[in-house]
Structures are given as C-alpha cells and as structure tokens.
Amino acid sequence: MADVITCPTGLTGRVRGMKVREERILADRKLARSGGQMDELLGSCWEETLDPGPYSLSEGGKPDWGKVLQGDRFFALLMVRALTYGPGYAFGVGCRNDACRARIEWELDLTKLPVRQLSEGSRTAFIGGNRFETTLPDSGKQVRFRLLTGEDERKLPALQRAAPDRILSAVLAYRVLDIDGVDAKAKRQFLEDLTLRDADFLVDEFDRVDCGVDTTIEVECPECFTVQDVDLPFDRGFFLPGKERTARRRDRSASSLR
Structure with missing residues (x-):
C-alpha cells in the first residue's frame, strides 16, 4: 500500500x-x-x-x-x-x-x-545556506545557528555521550555557527557562561524557525x-x-x- x-x-x-x-x-x-x-x-x-x-x-x-x-x-x-x-x-x-x-x-x-510547517522565511534561509540569526536578550550578542538534518542526527548521540554532564552546552555549540565578537575558539566557553535565560531563548529560537x-x-x-x-x-x-x-x-x- x-x-x-x-x-x-x-x-x-x-x-x-x-x-x-x-x-x-x-x-x-x-x-x-x-x-x-x-x-x-x-x-x-x-x-x-x-x-x-x-x-x-x-x-x-x-x-x-x-x-x-x-x-x-x-x-x-x-x-x-x-x-x-x-x-x-x-x-x-x-x-x-x-x-x-x-x-x-x-x-x-x-x-x-x-x-508545524516550515515558514517561507525559514525555507529561504535554509536554501540560502541553512543560516539563521537571532539576538540574545541578556548578552545582547547576535548569534547565527542552523537547523538539524539527518547527518546531524547521526552525530548528536555520540556528542552527548562524550559530554554527559554538559549536554546543553554541547548541543548549543554544535548548532551555533558563530557569535558576534566571540572568537571561534572561545565559542564553547561563551556558551558555557550563558545565562539560563539566554540558553532557553536560544533553544526556543531553534524551535520557532524549524518545522516538525x-x-x-x-x-x-x-x-x-x-x-x-x-x-x-x-x-x-x-x-x-x-x-x-x-x-x-x-x-x-x-x-x-x-
């Protein structure tokens, strides 16, 4: 059938x-x-x-x-x-x-x-390189991130097993592409130091522009x-x-x- x-x-x-x-x-x-x-x-x-x-x-x-x-x-x-x-x-x-x-x-x-359908804005951003942008409320930093694909599904379990006590920061670091004023080498530390309000906001932004x-x-x-x-x-x-x-x-x- x-x-x-x-x-x-x-x-x-x-x-x-x-x-x-x-x-x-x-x-x-x-x-x-x-x-x-x-x-x-x-x-x-x-x-x-x-x-x-x-x-x-x-x-x-x-x-x-x-x-x-x-x-x-x-x-x-x-x-x-x-x-x-x-x-x-x-x-x-x-x-x-x-x-x-x-x-x-x-x-x-x-x-x-x-x-949840993918919006026209998200579709355009995904086709244009899978690059989305938001501004964190506490730090005021602009952050660029991407939506997850099947290739990411394969990698995330190993990533989470490698950092069982830092799963949230590991997932954020994996999805965040870059942060205004933050060197690429310092990205993980910056995300570790995020306020929980900023972290929750960022996860909500992931969901807001995604589909599923x-x-x-x-x-x-x-x-x-x-x-x-x-x-x-x-x-x-x-x-x-x-x-x-x-x-x-x-x-x-x-x-x-x-």
Whole structure:
C-alpha cells in the first residue's frame, strides 16, 4: 500500500508501508551503530518524489535523507509506520504520581499529531545556506545557528555521550555557527557562561524557525486521574511492535481456554 504524503517543508512523495525485507534494516547492528537505519528505511519506503521541496534530489530522484531536515524525516517515518500497521499506535507508561504508579495504557492516531510547517522565511534561509540569526536578550550578542538534518542526527548521540554532564552546552555549540565578537575558539566557553535565560531563548529560537511534529502527548492516569506529558516512544519497537503481537497471541490463547 502506497500513499502520497507532504512533509512540513513541502517535500512531497509517494510512500509505502514496510515489507518483510525492511526488518533486516531494523535488525542490522552495523547500521544501528552508524545511525543509518532511518536513512535506509526512508530510502527503501520512499517510492517517488512529486515535489522536492527545498532539497536537491540524489540519483534516482529520491531525497538525500542525510541532508533532509529532522522535521521532514520524522514526519515521513510516522507516515511509513501508519501505512504499515494503520494510524493507531498504542503504548504504555507509568504514572508519575508516587502514590499511584499505575500503568497507563494509551492509544493515539499518528496522523492526527500537530505538524508545524516550515515558514517561507525559514525555507529561504535554509536554501540560502541553512543560516539563521537571532539576538540574545541578556548578552545582547547576535548569534547565527542552523537547523538539524539527518547527518546531524547521526552525530548528536555520540556528542552527548562524550559530554554527559554538559549536554546543553554541547548541543548549543554544535548548532551555533558563530557569535558576534566571540572568537571561534572561545565559542564553547561563551556558551558555557550563558545565562539560563539566554540558553532557553536560544533553544526556543531553534524551535520557532524549524518545522516538525509535536510528539509531546498529554495522558491521564485511569486510577488517580493525574495528567502528565510524555514524549511519543520512538525506538525499534515503534516499527516492529513485537510486544503487541505477543499480547494478541496471549489474548487469543486465553480466549480459547474459556
């Protein structure tokens, strides 16, 4: 089954659900270590490009997924999952209320998640070199930064592991291109010395000019009625829901014994 999807930047194409052969991609440890699984999966399930959006196409008329913005990549992956198993996605989380700690079973429609489109201004800046500018409120410094692509997705986990006690400054340093009046060698130290107000402002600016899917979901505990925000679980199990299959088999077995 294939369908036409339009990503947040306007990238449009014909996409199909996963086949049995795609399971090899998700089970490939070498691809997992290199961070290339999602690129391979997208490349396999993307059948035809109808509108390249802000991107140059690779050989064969397909996007170079390493150069595609995170927001487009994630949206396309959600649609691949929805085309494979249907739009419904069920998951479980624990209640954060210490007096409860019940298991919350939740289900949502992946095609109904809020999507932020890339603005015309951001599209122009991305095509013009992926260079954005803002002014920090406390320091008054002008900062240039970039949006993250698939190639960056591969590098960020290693970057965060290398500086587990300085994740925020490491990510800021990776995304910030340059700062007015600050030498390139002093950029990391300048970002370490930012006020938290400036740091929060900068992260908000990243989000403001970017595109993507809002994956923060509000769930309510059925036992104590506590409402909490959770991030959509996104791992290998998202594409190979073996636990759901096991649960269905268990339910069928239980029914046959009645």
